[in-house]
């Protein structure tokens with residue numbers, strides 16, 4: 064399907080000062096495009112979780128919002144370190160968040176499970192030593 | 205064209221100098237400066253009154269009823285928000301203020317703090333019901349409810365569907381008065397003594413806030429009455445008898461008062477619109493889903509910070525705290541009988557309707573095209589957010605352009621660049637001629 068709008072946000076490792084800015088902008092843009100209700104809430108939750116994972120767990124990466132006539136797509140791609148045990152990472156409550164992240168209230172281990180639950184399509188590719196790519200799609204009814 | 209909404213907050217054209225002060229302080233970006241004066245955008249204004257606070261020329265005003273208006277009714281009851289008690293330093297008993305209200309012309313008084321007691325009990329009962337979203341959000345501050353309708357419409361199912369304390373208080377006050385004096389309800393005017401324009405708007409147009417009609421006949425600004433009340437309050441001697449509200453009801457005047465009455469164990473209270481917006485973003489991100497109750501106040505410090513109050517909000521908060529300290533420790537749970545909340549109307553009549561900011565275009569394809577154009581424009585703008593174009597920020601200006609409300613030449617920086625290159629061209633031209 065024809066892509067209508069796309070924008071990419073770079074997200075830096077351990078940058079807690081601007082953490083959440085990308086997902087806030089994504090929400091704002093979707094509202095301007097007339098996306099609301101249930102889809103907006105689900106995108107809000109998933110985009111925030113995926114952005115924070117880039118900050119907390121990755122060496123840095125980028126988040127791309129693409130809007131199609133019938134769907135919203137979020138792609139998070141980072142430059143490492145990748146996930147060692149993907150099945151484990153997908154479990155509720157599993158987290159490798161460090162002290163710093165935990166002291167800021169992160170590390171509940173619910174991010175990936177919540178992304179999967181909120182997206183209509185969820186795909187995660189990860190290679191340890193390389194990086195992680197997550198693709199999520201949300202259907203516009 | 206949509207019908208215009210009623211707003212208590214308005215512009216006094218003659219006083220407006222067309223400066224950009226209010227423009228940049230409006231928390232919902234609802235102001236534009238055009239043709240040398242400010243304009244308030246009807247659909248975005250939530251009547252929070254921030255512009256009233258910041259305008260140096262007093263060009264932003266709140267429309268409220270004036271004291272002589274009460275003469276339109278055979279009998280009148282004053283319903284002071286508990287915030288009124290905070291306006292008098294060292295006040296020992298709310299009764300002094302209530303008596304003073306009678307001295308300036310009201311036939312009777314009824315504390316809105318008592319309404320807050322009843323509403324506290326009603327919300328606590330409501331919160332027992334299963335399947336409520338978390339957190340539930342307070343519905344007491346109309347400016348915050350309007351903010352949610354405009355900017356966070358998908359959170360509306362979190363807003364507790366119980367009426368505001370002033371509404372419940374007015375219904376009880378009128379019913380009790382009629383019973384006691386054997387008169388008709390329409391002969392009784394109930395006037396709220398208000399700390400803010402948001403409450404005035406809520407009374408004049410109750411439908412968007414889920415009520416078919418308001419129980420109140422109008423609202424009079426605290427600022428207007430302060431000077432009239434002061435000499436009477438000072439003169440009061442003995443404590444007159446009356447059935448007082450609890451310390452919890454009175455506590456609703458300050459931030460965290462409602463939360464600590466309604467759900468002390470697992471609640472959060474936030475005040476000041478920019479802070480409220482930040483916390484609502486967290487709710488939107490599902491980051492506060494373990495919280496049970498969220499109290500939101502548009503004004504810093506809670507209603508004691510209302511734009512129509514006289515006293516500094518910190519001083520007023522202190523006065524309320526001192527007043528409450530000497531009141532007995534009785535919770536509305538034991539003070540308000542359950543029969544009370546069954547007898548009077550507690551629930552809203554209709555669900556709160558969303559009123560989201562319009563998309564850039566009705567067609568999504570067209571909206572995306574406009575968004576792309578918006579990005580291109582932003583890239584050309586200097587990013588100073590100076591407001592000289594009449595829009596609150598460079599980003600808002602770009603949005604105004606694609607929505608057709610402004611043109612790029614309104615930006616003085618772009619204009620200057622164009623003029624400079626034009627001047628350079630003319631110079632070139634002149635030189636070529638001479639050669």
Ligand SMILES: Nc1ncnc2c1ncn2[C@@H]1O[C@H](COP(=O)(O)OP(=O)(O)O)[C@@H](O)[C@H]1O
Pocket residue numbers: 112116117119120121141143144145146152153157158159160169170171172173174175176195
């Ligand atoms: N982008 C990423 N790069 C590397 N590891 C990741 C990434 N995203 C998630 N993980 C791993 O998956 C685990 C679970 O993630 P999540 O469910 O979001 O919980 P949390 O962020 O609270 O730890 C993380 O603790 C981390 O080990």
Ligand code: SF4
Pocket residue numbers: 252344345346347348399400401402403501502503506507508509510511
């Ligand atoms: S916090 Fe209180 S005074 Fe301020 S706008 Fe809301 S209801 Fe009015």
Ligand SMILES: [Mg+2]
Pocket residue numbers: 112115116170172173174175
């Ligand atoms: Mg996470």
